[in-house]
Amino acid sequence: MKYLPINKELFIKNRKNFMAQMKPNGVAIFNSNDIYPVSADSTLPFAQHRDIFYLSGVDQEESILLLFPDAPYAHLKEILFLRETNEHIAIWEGEKLTKERAFEVSGIQSVYWLQDFKKVLKEVMMYADTMYINTNEHYRSSVETETREDRFIKWWKNEYPAHKVEKSNPILQRLRSVKDSIELDLMQTACNITEKGVRRLLNFVKPGVTEYEIEAELAHEFLRNRSKGFAYTPIIASGNNANVLHYIENNQVCQAGDLILLDVGAEYANYSSDLTRMIPVSGKFTDRQKQVYNAVLNVKNEATKMLVPGTLWKEYHVEVGKIMTSELLGLGLLDKADVQNENPDWPAYKKYFMHGTSHHLGLDTHDYGLLHEPMQANMVFTVEPGIYIPAEGFGIRLEDDVVIQPTGAPFNLMKNIPIEADEIESIMNS
Template sequence: MKYQQIPSSLFIKNRKKFMAEMKPKSVAVFNSNDIYPVSADSTLPFAQHRDIFYLSGADQEETKLLLCPDAPYEHLREILFVRETNAHIAVWEGEKLTKERATEVSGIKNVMWLQDFEKTLFEVMTYCDTMYVNTNEHYRSSVETETREARFVKWWKEKYPAHQVAKSNPILQKLRSIKEPEEIELMQTACDITEKGFRRVLGFTKPGVWEYEIEAELLHEFIRNRSKGFAYTPIIAAGNNANVLHYIENNQQVKDGDLILFDVAAEYANYSSDLSRTIPANGKFTKRQREVYDAVLRVKNEATKMLIPGTLWKQYHVEVGKLMTSELLGLGLLGKADVQNDDPAWPAYKKYFMHGTSHHIGLDTHDYGLLHEPMQANMVFTVEPGIYIPQEGFGIRLEDDVVVQENGEPFNLMRNIPIEAEEIEELMSN
C-alpha cells in the first residue's frame, strides 16, 4: 500500500457498530475480492472489496473476516483469516500480512491462516442459527461477474441448508453512509491530492495539448502524493466532448476557444474524492461561456446549502431542478412555454441538465446510502450541476464533495480548489 497506515481504532469501531445490529446467535462472513484475470497470466491490479476493508482494514487478496458476537468463547467472536505467507511468497510477490501485522492493521486479536477457515466456521455454525451473507444491493450495481462473495454464498447455502439467512448489506448501507471523523480525514486527504493535481494542470493546459497529456499530468501528481491514482475513470473532455456525460477516451487535441470539462479525482487509502471543473483552454472565458459558467456555479452554491439533516434526496433534486430551470430561462435556453408544457416525468430543464445533482461518496465513488431516508450529519455528498449545450459546442459541470453538518452549512472538502472564474483565469495567466 502507498498510503499511511490507518489507526486500527477505526476498524474496531466499525465492527462494533456492525455487530450491534446483528441478530442473536448469528455469524457474518466477509470476503476479499478476487484478482481478476485479463488473459494468459496477466491480471488486473488488485482492488479490495470495500466491505471487508471497512470492517478490518485488511487490504489484501484471499482474506476472510468472521464475526460472531454471541460465540461462547471470546477467540471465536472476531477472526481474520489471511493467506499463509512464507519466504518464497515474499520473494516472488512481496510482503504479505503476517498474523502479527494483520492484528496491528485490524485490531483483531485472533488471526488465522485461510486453510483453517472451514473447520473454524463449522464450529461457529454449531453455536448459531443465522448466517449473514454479503450481497451487493447498491442501487447502481449491475454485476455479471461471479464474485468471491457470490461463490461463498453458494457454497455456504449448500453446506448449511438448515440455518436462516440474513443480509449484511442493509446494515452496511446505513453504517457506511455516515462517516467517522477518521474517514472524513482520509477523504480530505484525497481531496487535497486532487487539488494539487488540478493546480498543476491549470499551469500546463493551453491550446494544442492533448486530453491524454492532461490526464498524464494529473496521474503524475496523484501518485507522487501516495494515491494509487484515479478514484474512477477520468473524464477530460474538450469542446463538444463535454456533452458526452461519460466521455473517457481522452484522445482529442485541445483547440483555442475550447472549454475543457474535467471530472477527475484522486483516491487515498481506498477512499474516493470526486471533482468536476471546467476551464478555458486559452485561459479566458468568452462572454457566453462565462454567463453559463456563472449560472452553473450559482446552482451549485444554492444546492449545497440544501444538504442539511432531514433533507430527502428525491425532494432535494426537485428543488435543484427549480433552480436550474430559472437559470436556463435567464440564459435563453428555455422559454416560458417550454416550462409550462413540460412533462413532470422529464422536466424541461433535463434537456440541458440530464443527470442527478448529488450522490453519496466514501469508500466507493458512488457510495452506500439509503436514498429514501433523510440525510444525516456526517454523510458526504457530491454536488455536481451542469449545463450541456451541443449546439454551442461546450458543456460545463462543477462539482465539490461536502459533509452534512449537524448545525450550520455543509462543510466543503474541496473548499481550497479553485472554482471562481476570475481565480481560474488568473492562475492560468500566471
C-alpha cells in the same frame, strides 16, 4: 500500500457498530475480492472489497473476516483468515500480512491461515442460528461477473441449509454512509491530492495539448502524493466532448477557445474524491461560456445549502430542478412555454441537465447510502449540476464534495480548489 497506516480504532469501532445490529446468534462473513484475469498470465490490479476493508482494514487478496458476537468463546467472536505467507511468496510477490501485522492493522486477535477456514467455520456454525450474507444491493449496481463473495454465498447456503439467512447490506448501507472523523480525514487527504493535480494543470494547459497529456499530468501528481491514482476512470473532455456524460477516451487535441471538462478525483487509502472543474484552453472564458459557467456555479451553491440533516434526496432533486429551470430561462435556453408545457416526469430543464445533482461518496465513488432515508450529519455528498449545449459546442459541469454538518451549511472538502471563473483565469495567466 502507498498510504500511511490508518488508526485501527476506526476498524474496531466499525465492527462494534455492525455487530450491535446483528440478530442473536448471527454470524457474518466477508470476503476479499478476486484478482481478475486479463488473458495468459496477466491480471488486473487488485482492488479490495470495500466492506471487508471497512470492517478490518485488511487490504489483501484471499482474506476472510468472520464476525460472531454471541460466540461462546472469545476467540470465535472476531476472526481473520489470511493466506499464509512464506519466504517464497515474499520473494515473488512481496510482503503479506503476518498474524502479528494483521492485529496491528485490524485490532483482531484471532488470526488463522486460510486453510483452517472450513474447520473453524464448522465449529462456529454449530453455535450459530443465522448467517449474514454480504450481497451487493447498491442502487447503481449492475454486475455480470460472479465474484468471490457470490461463490462463497452459494457454497455457504448449500453447506448449511438449516440456518436462517439475513443480509449484511442494509446494516452496511446505513453505517458506511455516515463517516467517522478518521474517514473524513482520509477523504480530505484525497481531496487535497486532487487539488494539487488541478493546480498543476492550471499552469500546464494551453492550445494544442492533448486530453491524454492532461490525464498524465494528473496521474503523476496523484501518485507522487501516495495515491494509487484515479478514484474512477477520468473524464477529460474538451469542446463538444463535454456533452458526452461519460466520455473517457481522452484522446483529442484541445483547441484554442474551447473549454475542458475535468471530472477527476484522486483516491487515498481506498477513499474517493470526486471533482469536476472547467478550464479554458486559451486561459480565458468567452462571455457566453462565462455566462453559462456562472449559472451552473449558482445552482451548485444554492443546492449545497440544502444538504442538511433531514433533507430527502428525492425532494432535494426536485428543488434543484426549480433552480436550474430559473437559470436556463435566464440563459435563453428555455422559455416560459417550455416550462408551462413540460412533462412532469421529464421536466423541461432535463434537456440541458439530464443527470442527478448529488450522490453519496466514500469508499466507493458512488458510495453506500439509502436514498429514501433522511440525510444525516457526517454523510458526504457530491454536488454536481451541469448545463450541456451541444449546439454551442460546450458543456459545463461543476462539482465539489461536501460533508453534512449537525447545523448550518455543509463543509466543503474542496473549498481550496479554485472554482470561480475569474480565479481560474488569473492563475492560468499569472
